[in-house]
Amino acid sequence: MQGTVPGPVLLQVRGASLSFGGVHALRDVDFHVHEGEICAIIGPNGAGKSSLLNVINGVYAPDAGTIAYAGETRRAMRPHRAAEQGIARTFQNIALFKGMSVLDNVMAGRALKMRRGVLWQALYWGPAEREELEHRARVEKIIDFLQIEHVRRTPVGRLPYGLQKRVELARALAAEPRLLLLDEPMAGMNIEEKQDMCRFILDANDELGVTVVLIEHDMAVVMDIADRIVVLDYGRKIADGPPAEVRANREVIAAYLGVPTAADDRALKEAS
Amino acid sequence: MAFFVEVLVGGLLAGVMYSLVALGFVLIFKASGVFNFAQGAMVLAAATTYAGLVDRGWSGWAAFLAALGVMILFALATERFVLRPLVNQPQISLFMATIGLTFVLEGLSQAVWGSVVRGLDLGIPDTPLEVKGVLISKFDLVASATAGGLVVILALFFQKTRVGRALRAVADDHQAALSVGIPLERIWAVVWAAAGAVALVTGLLWGSRLGVQFALTQIALKALPVIILGGFTSIAGAIVGGLMVGASEKVAEVYLGPIIGGGIENWFPYLLALLFLLVRPDGLFGEKRIERV
Amino acid sequence: MIYREAGQFRISYAADQRIFPISQDRVGMMLILAAAFIAVPLFASEYVLSALLIPMLVLALAALGLNILTGYAGQFSLGTAAFMSVGAFAAYNLQLRLPWLPLLVTFALAGLISAGVGLVFGLPSLRIKGFYLAVATLAAQFFVDWLFTKVGWFSNYSSSGVITAQRMVIGGVAFETPVRRYLLVLAIVSLLALLAKNLARSRTGRSWMAVRDMDVAAEVIGIPILTTKLLAFAVSSFYCGVAGALWAFAYLGTVEPQAFDLQRSLQILFMVIIGGLGTVMGAFLGAAFITLFPLVLNWLFHAVVRGDVRAGLLSQLELVCFGALIILFLIAEPHGFARLWQIGKEKLRLWPFPH
Numbered sequence: 001m002q003g004t005v006p007g008p009v010l011l012q013v014r015g016a017s018l019s020f021g022g023v024h025a026l027r028d029v030d031f032h033v034h035e036g037e038i039c040a041i042i043g044p045n046g047a048g049k050s051s052l053l054n055v056i057n058g059v060y061a062p063d064a065g066t067i068a069y070a071g072e073t074r075r076a077m078r079p080h081r082a083a084e085q086g087i088a089r090t091f092q093n094i095a096l097f098k099g100m101s102v103l104d105n106v107m108a109g110r111a112l113k114m115r116r117g118v119l120w121q122a123l124y125w126g127p128a129e130r131e132e133l134e135h136r137a138r139v140e141k142i143i144d145f146l147q148i149e150h151v152r153r154t155p156v157g158r159l160p161y162g163l164q165k166r167v168e169l170a171r172a173l174a175a176e177p178r179l180l181l182l183d184e185p186m187a188g189m190n191i192e193e194k195q196d197m198c199r200f201i202l203d204a205n206d207e208l209g210v211t212v213v214l215i216e217h218d219m220a221v222v223m224d225i226a227d228r229i230v231v232l233d234y235g236r237k238i239a240d241g242p243p244a245e246v247r248a249n250r251e252v253i254a255a256y257l258g259v260p261t262a263a264d265d266r267a268l269k270e271a272s
Numbered sequence: 273m274a275f276f277v278e279v280l281v282g283g284l285l286a287g288v289m290y291s292l293v294a295l296g297f298v299l300i301f302k303a304s305g306v307f308n309f310a311q312g313a314m315v316l317a318a319a320t321t322y323a324g325l326v327d328r329g330w331s332g333w334a335a336f337l338a339a340l341g342v343m344i345l346f347a348l349a350t351e352r353f354v355l356r357p358l359v360n361q362p363q364i365s366l367f368m369a370t371i372g373l374t375f376v377l378e379g380l381s382q383a384v385w386g387s388v389v390r391g392l393d394l395g396i397p398d399t400p401l402e403v404k405g406v407l408i409s410k411f412d413l414v415a416s417a418t419a420g421g422l423v424v425i426l427a428l429f430f431q432k433t434r435v436g437r438a439l440r441a442v443a444d445d446h447q448a449a450l451s452v453g454i455p456l457e458r459i460w461a462v463v464w465a466a467a468g469a470v471a472l473v474t475g476l477l478w479g480s481r482l483g484v485q486f487a488l489t490q491i492a493l494k495a496l497p498v499i500i501l502g503g504f505t506s507i508a509g510a511i512v513g514g515l516m517v518g519a520s521e522k523v524a525e526v527y528l529g530p531i532i533g534g535g536i537e538n539w540f541p542y543l544l545a546l547l548f549l550l551v552r553p554d555g556l557f558g559e560k561r562i563e564r565v
Numbered sequence: 566m567i568y569r570e571a572g573q574f575r576i577s578y579a580a581d582q583r584i585f586p587i588s589q590d591r592v593g594m595m596l597i598l599a600a601a602f603i604a605v606p607l608f609a610s611e612y613v614l615s616a617l618l619i620p621m622l623v624l625a626l627a628a629l630g631l632n633i634l635t636g637y638a639g640q641f642s643l644g645t646a647a648f649m650s651v652g653a654f655a656a657y658n659l660q661l662r663l664p665w666l667p668l669l670v671t672f673a674l675a676g677l678i679s680a681g682v683g684l685v686f687g688l689p690s691l692r693i694k695g696f697y698l699a700v701a702t703l704a705a706q707f708f709v710d711w712l713f714t715k716v717g718w719f720s721n722y723s724s725s726g727v728i729t730a731q732r733m734v735i736g737g738v739a740f741e742t743p744v745r746r747y748l749l750v751l752a753i754v755s756l757l758a759l760l761a762k763n764l765a766r767s768r769t770g771r772s773w774m775a776v777r778d779m780d781v782a783a784e785v786i787g788i789p790i791l792t793t794k795l796l797a798f799a800v801s802s803f804y805c806g807v808a809g810a811l812w813a814f815a816y817l818g819t820v821e822p823q824a825f826d827l828q829r830s831l832q833i834l835f836m837v838i839i840g841g842l843g844t845v846m847g848a849f850l851g852a853a854f855i856t857l858f859p860l861v862l863n864w865l866f867h868a869v870v871r872g873d874v875r876a877g878l879l880s881q882l883e884l885v886c887f888g889a890l891i892i893l894f895l896i897a898e899p900h901g902f903a904r905l906w907q908i909g910k911e912k913l914r915l916w917p918f919p920h
């Protein structure tokens with residue numbers, strides 16, 4: 001929520017470096033998030049934004065650096081551990097289970113919370129059925145929240161792109177995460193869809209208390225909903241602060257728009 | 273010691289024969305991304321056609337050309353009726369389609385020519401040659417030379433020619449290749465015909481060794497460990513893999529066989545391939561698959 | 566019109582999660598079960614029972630097993646028959662050496678042993694995928710083949726190589742007549758089918774499908790890839806093992822490795838493809854098709870061709886037709902009969918109206 005005092009630091013990444021062959025995706029990046037914050041990561045393409053998220057939830061192990069989360073400091077996060085400790089994630093290219101329905105996909109998000117063993121499930125009676133229905137009820141709340149009831153039985157592969165993104169968000173929220181990592185959640189959406197998505201993210205942050213880290217290219221969205229913005233360029237962090245501050249940062253402008261020459265300065269002066 | 277060398281050499285040369293079958297697999301996979309389970313059946317069909325015609329009194333060369341013609345026809349039919357409708361389907365579907373092709377070929381060749389076992393005489397003497405106290409079969413040498421020659425031709429083709437390049441593009445991504453204007457259908461027909469030709473040569477060599485019979489298809493299955501060891505897309509790998517499988521299989525049979533009980537060669541290559549895969553899931557020469565998230 | 570859902574409101578999640586949420590489906594299933602358990606034994610001939618229905622049901626069970634592994638969990642397997650073989654030999658040896666074990670327990674144990682073997686051969690799946698895995702399962706196929714042929718202990722050192730399966734006796738009642746064998750097989754298969762369906766619609770089924778569709782994403786949401794894949798292998802092999810035991814005891818009457826060769830694995834794979842990957846119904850539809858098809862072909866052939874034909878020609882033509890059918894299905898309806906059935910039901914909802 002904007003304007004409120006930031007909570008304690010939930011996640012702290014120090015000195016993360018990651019390279020693939022000759023490509024340096026991340027160079028000595030320090031990154032932290034406060035509890036309850038909405039933090040946006042921006043930067044030109046190839047800046048290392050997705051890599052940073054991948055490092056946070058364990059898809060990649062960094063070559064150097066540490067990750068401190070939930071009281072533990074470690075070299076690399078393992079995806080299963082990250083999920084267990086309440087980190088949920090959506091992906092740039094939509095990592096939904098295309099062969100399953102929307103309902104099944106979101107229910108899959110509750111996998112960690114379901115305890116009953118295989119034998120009980122095979123019987124589907126008593127404890128197993130109760131557990132299944134209990135989780136179904138919770139999942140339905142999220143489906144309600146994201147307004148995807150009308151497609152709950154549709155196989156995800158048949159849904160339009162915008163709805164797929166919403167389903168992915170639903171699956172992430174189904175895990176009741178503490179930290180939600182969103183990788184370009186609004187890519188390819190029109191204005192209406194983006195507004196809806198913004199509302200969902202803000203509501204999740206507000207009502208469910210989820211800390212959000214999102215990668216986004218749409219500046220209007222970023223300036224609007226983020227409490228803090230982190231800017232990456234060529235794997236390095238070049239700015240970190242509230243939107244107003246970052247917007248005026250010369251290095252950020254240079255990274256996005258190019259370094260202004262004397263001619264540009266004159267033109268700007270004339271225009272103002 | 274001499275005995276070991278003899279077994280080893282015998283195994284290596286047998287391995288070259290496996291490589292021949294593997295070559296067909298690799299060709300098709302390299303060029304169309306299809307894992308052709310029917311390669312063995314193609315070997316059988318080609319050999320049966322040849323042997324059947326020779327039985328009817330045709331001359332060797334005429335039979336050879338006729339069999340080649342049949343394989344080309346098969347390639348064209350496959351391209352038209354199987355590959356084209358299934359373009360861009362997941363690899364698994366294409367694989368299962370080739371299993372279907374296997375059945376069709378096996379059934380047809382036996383229905384047309386009968387399931388009688390025929391001998392094949394190619395005029396290559398099977399007399400042993402003695403080199404430094406080790407006995408080597410002349411036949412095996414000829415087979416190796418043939419395989420070697422085929423490999424060189426195919427390797428050059430893929431690396432140097434324009435068609436070869438196009439083939440590599442096709443194997444990577446059908447849709448993309450189509451959109452660039454590569455004539456998918458013609459290329460597939462060419463490749464399958466080439467694989468058919470390789471199958472024919474393989475069938476002739478194997479057939480004169482074992483006789484033309486249904487068991488030939490089982491031998492072709494042996495080629496699978498070969499391509500696992502050698503990688504699905506490497507022609508050189510097919511040779512190396514074949515040598516490894518042939519040698520290890522013979523050595524295991526001779527030295528381990530008496531301890532465990534005979535017939536090890538039925539599964540030993542597979543075990544080897546399995547163990548190998550655990551260490552290198554993409555084969556020796558195969559391309560590493562990268563999954564991007 | 567008959568199939569209208571109008572007026573059927575599901576007012577609880579429990580009602581929505583039922584296997585057959587639509588009442589017409591429930592009624593239909595009741596009818597089928599009644600027919601299978603009551604009408605068939607009364608009216609079907611011994612031939613139909615022994616030569617058609619029993620093998621069809623047993624193969625459907627094996628197809629169910631393969632469907633769990635390949636259809637739901639996405640792990641490609643060409644070694645189905647090997648696991649059946651393990652089940653058959655395990656059951657035989659258990660009955661032989663521990664004759665005091667009740668028959669059903671023997672079958673269950675045979676299934677468990679098969680599950681264990683499946684676990685071992687499933688370990689490579691953690692590193693290997695797709696075709697490579699298929700070839701690895703071939704290793705299982707050939708190895709098991711060799712093991713039971715060469716190592717005499719399994720066949721009780723029988724010199725002729727043919728072992729007769731023991732009589733099936735449960736609680737003093739002998740299950741030897743076709744009717745009794747049929748009912749036993751039907752009961753076992755129905756129960757296991759229900760269990761499979763339940764697994765498919767719970768967390769396990771979803772985890773399997775998640776691993777099938779995108780295992781990287783599955784890992785990220787916390788699904789343990791290791792245990793999920795191994796569980797698929799274990800459950801699948803259990804089903805195949807029980808199927809193998811039933812095949813030997815209730816159908817063939819003998820226990821032989823040749824009944825469980827590569828051809829058998831491929832046959833079951835076809836059932837699963839033609840029936841519909843990833844569905845419980847698909848296993849049954851596929852088994853029914855593959856069992857009935859040779860008969861239909863036989864009848865057609867003899868209706869068209871008069872006079873004698875060369876022995877074996879029919880089976881060769883059968884082979885050709887099978888192959889052609891596989892290809893046809895892959896082109897026209899890759900999701901098999903199960904999908905056609907679904908489409909049919911959807912049309913039934915509207916019939917006789919066009920839309």
